Amino acid sequence: xxxxxxxxxxxxxxxxxxxxxxxxxxxxxxxxxxxxxxxxxxxxxxxxxxxxxxxxxxxxxxxx
Numbered sequence: 001x002x003x004x005x006x007x008x009x010x011x012x013x014x015x016x017x018x019x020x021x022x023x024x025x026x027x028x029x030x031x032x033x034x035x036x037x038x039x040x041x042x043x044x045x046x047x048x049x050x051x052x053x054x055x056x057x058x059x060x061x062x063x064x
Contacts, residue, residue: 023052023055026048026051031043
């Protein structure tokens with residue numbers, strides 16, 4: 001997704017009194033570099049899942 005779209009979402013959310021942060025980058029239609037864990041299909045999916053989970057959990061210590 002283009003950066004300007006993400007910034008537009010952040011601005012719209014901020015206008016409503018909330019805050020949203022980018023939690024990391026996901027692989028979409030291409031895997032990572034050859035020779036890296038993300039360079040395999042399983043590694044790419046694992047990276048995406050781990051990134052989404054970290055983004056949903058928020059910073060360490062923020063869950064109560």
